[in-house]
Amino acid sequence: MTDTSPRPWRPSPLWLAVPGFVLLVVFFAFPVARLLVLSVQDAQTGGFSLASFARITTTDVYIRVLGITFKIAGYTAIFSLLLGYPLAYWLARMPDAVRGRLLLFVMVPFWTSYLVKTFAFMLLLGRTGVINDLLLGTGIVSQPLPLINNEFGVMVGMVHAMVPLAVMTMLPVMTGIDRRLVQAAQTLGASPVHAFWLVYFKLSLPGVAAAGLLVFISSLGFFIVPAFLGGRRETMLAQLIIAQVQELLNWSFAGALAAMMLLAALVSCWVYDRVFGLSTVTGQGSDGKEASGRLRLAGLALLHGLASVCALIAMPVNRLFGPRAGRAMLPAVSWAVIAFLVAPTLIVIPIAFTSSQFLEFPPPGFSLRWFETYFSSPLWVQATVRSFLVAGATAAAATVIGGLAALALARGNSRWNGAIFAFFLAPMIVPRIVIAVGLFYLFAQIGLVATDLGLVIGHTVLAIPFTLVTIAAVLKSYDTRLDQAAATLGANRLRTLFLITVPLVKGGLIAAFLFAFITSFDELTIAIFVSGGVKTTLPKQMWDDMILQLNPTLAAVSVVVFAIVTVLLLVAERVRRSP
Known part of the structure; x- marks a missing residue:
């Protein structure tokens, strides 16, 4: 029953x-x-x-700010990937225990307040900052270099803030790549350079794109770094939104500016999702999506070109310096990036114990x-x-x-x-x-x-x-x-x-x-x-x-x-x- x-x-x-x-x-x-x-x-x-949007599109100042915002966000994404990829690749090759310890050099700058990091760069790059004092004291320059209140200062501060995000986004994808695939490609006759670009780099592309996406979107909303390290020419969209709300209480225009920023973020996400799938943003691997047709062929042709160029560069370098120098290059670049991430914040520590009423480095006394x-x-x-x-x-x-x-x-x-x-x-x-x-x-x-x-x-x-x-x-x-x-x-x-x-x-x-x-x-x-x-x-x-x-x-x-x-x-x- x-x-x-x-x-x-x-x-x-x-x-x-x-x-x-x-x-x-x-x-x-x-x-x-x-x-x-x-x-x-x-x-x-x-x-x-639609008056607010018409005002944005017909006023030169706002069009220029939009262009500056997208340009700085784009450059920040590019330079963050260029600095972050070698470090992420180097960390991915490390044993788990060693990688965990070295990753702290990335995690600490990532979680350190933007205000603290920006303050550190103000001390480093200012007209009377550490770098200019060092250059003037050694006689390398005769007058202070303009390292702050310009686009250079903004780019240094923003790239420093975003490199850890890029590394932490790419690293889970890289650690999931089976390195035996590269060895198999070399066994079948591919050079180490071609095996890297056509196998390893291709498999790491979802992580690279995810890192670029997150860095670009995060950079769109930056206002701390451009406010303190940039000048009037580096005013970004977020600074305009703050001014419209806090100073003018113009909610309609602030909403229109926010809509432009949000639209850029959503379009970026949509493009990324169509190519890779959003799950790779969290390092969960690909959704099985892969570019096809002309886009895929163009990508493969580009990778072949990069591999050929790098192979041509690698041959004379190996002849001049030997293979050992080539193997030492990746750790050297990675440690240089780590120094770039960690050193600025460490400069603040001795200055906090200064006996002077002014910000001086080195401090004249302990207090x-x-x-x-x-x-x-x-x-x-x-x-x-x-x-x-x-x-x-x-x-x-x-x-x-x-x-x-x-x-x-x-x-x-x-x-x-x-x-x-x-x-x-x-x-x-x-x-x-x-x-x-x-x-x-x-x-x-x-x-x-x-x-x-x-x-x-x-x-x-x-x-x-x-x-x-x-x-x-x-x-x-x-x-x-x-x-x-x-x-x-x-x-x-x-x-x-x-x-x-x-x-x-x-x-x-x-x-x-x-x-x-x-x-x-x-x-x-x-x-x-x-x-x-x-x-x-x-x-x-x-x-x-x-x-x-x-x-x-x-x-x-x-x-x-x-x-x-x-x-x-x-x-x-x-x-x-x-x-």
Whole structure:
């Protein structure tokens, strides 16, 4: 006799993603969409109007700023790939243990605040900075070089900020390439140069394109580096948006500028998805998409040309210097890139202990007076305490929400998994300045401007993609048969989650918590708008002081921020890699 009784209803694992989905809809998708609607509204009547877009396209100043923004973002992507690829390739060849230690030289600069890094370059590249003092002192130049307040300063600062992102995006793809394929190509008669370009480089292209995509989109929303290292000719789109909102309260025009930036980001994502698939952005490998037809033939022809040119260059180099010099070139270039990433921030450390009232290198004497100034200032202490509290709350919320979403995607086999994953990653794709302005408009209407809750919500939106990716990576190696065994022994899903799953993935959870904490602790874009000038965080206070005057107190604050981020990052990496 067949049992026709209905089976008990079991909720889909995708329900675990509902809290994060709702949060992102309300505090990410809706504010961004509302900002785009404002761009086509008349400020006086509220009716439909394209006047803001017409103003952009008919005013030389705005057209020039658009061109500068796209040019600098494009150059930043190109130079970040040129510097980042050799380093990522070198790291991918290392044993896992060695790679993990060397990767810290990339991770620490990546998570270090943009403000700290920009401040370091102001000390290095300024008219009376370290480099000019060195060149003048050695007699190499007779007058200071213009290394700052121009396009060169902006490019140096932005490439320095984006190279770690490029390396961390390319590295997972490179480590997944089977190096025996290159050896097989050489066995079949290909030269080492041709084997690299036509096999290894071709297989690493999804990672290269993903790195270029993320760097380009991130660079579109930059405003810290051009504000301090550039001049008026290097004004970028994000700076115009900030001015339109904070100084003129012209929401319609700010929305139009944001729409232009968002359109560029979405078009870039669409092109990348059509060629490679968006999943490779997180290092998950290709979606099986591959360019075909004329594009693929043109790409192969280009790779053949690059291989031939490199082979011609390699032959005389090997004859002159020998094969050993050729093998030493990759480590030398990689260490040079690491020095470029690490050295600028380290310059700030001795300056923070100077006895002088001015920013001098080397310091004339040792003193703790600037740390005493920092710790005795109620303004700095309050900003620091608020940053810790907001970062702690953000990390807790983002870890729970991102962890539930990662679990939902790992357990569910729905056709909606890809769309949900892309939606949760969207705050990492959409320029932060667009999210910040949209949230500011929403929070102004519901009374969350100048509140800690508003800061926590905004920072949580930005941190969710990092926690999702971190926890999802841990769940990939999780054996689901352990859950089945627990269920067989009578445990329900809730007990299984807390007694089996969570303890086994706690390393990933702690790492995700710390990454979210760092994301919030260093965040400035949301704080500029949502803090309202009242609930000042540490990065916001640094921003305000850097605009007014550079002083050794800022160096002391930079050292504190750098030390906190470095310690948290070391703990996160140690926990994440522990069994």
